[in-house]
Amino acid sequence: MKLPRRFFQPLATGAPAPFRDLPVKLERMIHFVPPHNEKVRARVPDLAGTVDVVLGNLEDAVPADQKEAARAGFVTMAKATDFAATGTGLWTRINALNSPWILDDLFTLVAECGDKLDVVMVPKVEGPWDIHYIDQLLAQLEARHGVKKPILVHAILETAEGVANVDSIASASPRMHGMSLGPADLAASRGMKTTRVGGGHPDYRVIADPAGDAARASAQQDLWHYTIARMVDACMANGIKAFYGPFGDFSDSEACEVQFRNAFLMGCAGAWTLHPSQVAIAKRVFAPDPAEVAFAARIVAAMPDGTGAVMLDGKMQDDATWKQAKVIVDLAKLVAAKDPDLAKVYDLG
Ligand SMILES: CC(=O)SCCNC(=O)CCNC(=O)[C@H](O)C(C)(C)COP(=O)(O)OP(=O)(O)OC[C@H]1O[C@@H](n2cnc3c(N)ncnc32)[C@H](O)[C@@H]1OP(=O)(O)O
Ligand SMILES: O=CC(=O)O
Numbered sequence: 001m002k003l004p005r006r007f008f009q010p011l012a013t014g015a016p017a018p019f020r021d022l023p024v025k026l027e028r029m030i031h032f033v034p035p036h037n038e039k040v041r042a043r044v045p046d047l048a049g050t051v052d053v054v055l056g057n058l059e060d061a062v063p064a065d066q067k068e069a070a071r072a073g074f075v076t077m078a079k080a081t082d083f084a085a086t087g088t089g090l091w092t093r094i095n096a097l098n099s100p101w102i103l104d105d106l107f108t109l110v111a112e113c114g115d116k117l118d119v120v121m122v123p124k125v126e127g128p129w130d131i132h133y134i135d136q137l138l139a140q141l142e143a144r145h146g147v148k149k150p151i152l153v154h155a156i157l158e159t160a161e162g163v164a165n166v167d168s169i170a171s172a173s174p175r176m177h178g179m180s181l182g183p184a185d186l187a188a189s190r191g192m193k194t195t196r197v198g199g200g201h202p203d204y205r206v207i208a209d210p211a212g213d214a215a216r217a218s219a220q221q222d223l224w225h226y227t228i229a230r231m232v233d234a235c236m237a238n239g240i241k242a243f244y245g246p247f248g249d250f251s252d253s254e255a256c257e258v259q260f261r262n263a264f265l266m267g268c269a270g271a272w273t274l275h276p277s278q279v280a281i282a283k284r285v286f287a288p289d290p291a292e293v294a295f296a297a298r299i300v301a302a303m304p305d306g307t308g309a310v311m312l313d314g315k316m317q318d319d320a321t322w323k324q325a326k327v328i329v330d331l332a333k334l335v336a337a338k339d340p341d342l343a344k345v346y347d348l349g
């Protein structure tokens, strides 16, 4: 274990000092773009102003013979758009640590566009050792290329071993931005019997006891509840952010919305969007409900220093509900700063 006082020291001479606290950013959706696809890439300058994060994906979903084209396409895409001008994050998902592509992914991207790159998403993270490796390598590359701002790291939680080590992954480095649930790889790694990318399964259910001839009530359960809860606790305990990952059935926007909303209510900051149709869903879900914002604002106003106990509409409020209300009001302010329509609806002054 590293001594606490060394935790925030740069890992290479000349590398930027790690952030003490994460930059505060609205990240309702991490929008995936296939950078080897010239047609989709051409849409990025317009797309950038409409999403919170653009992620150029180099890993799964890019065919092996297109890996170099995806890497080159990412560099072209990064250089062609001023993402910072619209407050949009620029992320990449690199190839896995055991793949033949990862070194060239990092060497090329940090050299060519390291100053524009906000976050590197690392797939199939198994334990803190994977983060330590990426942390050291990024520091060396930042130093070599004079990158001024630390590039953050986001882990995908998508292996059984990764879930077993989720707490130590979250605390592995001050470079950690957060974590996303990867339900497709995780299902395979765990031996789950589903071919779906996220969402529920009609056969995963509970059933009521028999009661004579009456039909037995039965309800579908959430396959991902346990893992999302573990991920949120690990992330929030370490001051980093949790995200729901992909929802693969683009034809079922209703189920996508329900899955995203469950994650939002449990503490997630956002989700991945793989198709333009999912962007509006993420915007709807990862912004607090206006009625909830209005009530939360009344709680904050009723307890100006956040202590004591008051009654509002027959409901007891105290220091704990004040903190709950602050979570909602603070998020609403962040959303309002980016969305003039919701700013009017929230009316937080
Ligand atoms: C388990 C995991 O790892 S999930 C993460 C990995 N997967 C991904 O990153 C997939 C990202 N998404 C994609 O690559 C694409 O959406 C695909 C290949 C799956 C489907 O693409 P298409 O067959 O073109 O879908 P569709 O015809 O519905 O697209 C409609 C329009 O949206 C565009 N589009 C599709 N996906 C995207 C996207 N992610 N970003 C921007 N535009 C997109 C299409 O180019 C098309 O444009 P057009 O109307 O000008 O022709
Ligand atoms: O990478 C994402 C996943 O679900 O697997």
Ligand SMILES: [Mg+2]
Pocket: 060, 123, 156, 158, 182, 184, 185
């Ligand atoms: Mg995966």
